[in-house]
Amino acid sequence: MTKEITIEKARTQFIEKGFQQASMRNIAQQLGCSHGAIYYYFKNKAALFYAIVEDDFSKLNYLLDESIQGPKDNSTKRYHVFIRFIKFGLNHQSQYEIMFMIRNTEVDSLSQAAADLRYQKFAQAVQSLSEENLKVVDIQSAFLALHGFISHFIGYIDNFEDEKSAAKAHVNFIIRGLNK
DSSP: OOHHHHHHHHHHHHHHHHHHHOOHHHHHHHHTSOHHHHTTTOSSHHHHHHHHHHHHHHHHHHHHHHHHSSSSOHHHHHHHHHHHHHHHHHHSHHHHHHHHTOOOTTTHHHHHHHHHHHHHHHHHHHHHTOSSOOOHHHHHHHHHHHHHHHHHHTTTSSSGGGGHHHHHHHHHHHHHHHTO
8 A cells, every 4th residue: 555546545535425425444445454554644534635635736737837838939838828727627527626626624724725826836827928917816817717617517528628619719718808
């Protein structure tokens, strides 16, 4: 049993049962070990949940960083940052829900801190790829528009390809709003 395998099994439990119903005992049962063995890596269920959130944010950050690098112009890079954000959300719907949509008092402060840190990275990337100095409220609005698009389709489509043309149109709409 490794930390990575524990995270994957726990992710499945949180997705299938939700945070409240998932338990360290059920996760241990899936792993074929005692629940005490999980405590070797994680002090409690909230810490395990936070590790999952951190892992998922790392994957999203990698995709966004990949969009920012390379020889393309900043306008194209910003477009790809937005598209990849939507693509991640629609291709990894359960992870996206864990990252941005699960509300529970036991984990809110942990997951909110992780989301805030990633939002700051997103905001800095958008600002750095913009020709003019954007207002904070404009970047927040762009983020919320992306989040709203993803939230609207979660559970109704299978993946990004199902709404690729709508996603592209939505991103172009957001960019036009930022360029005004």
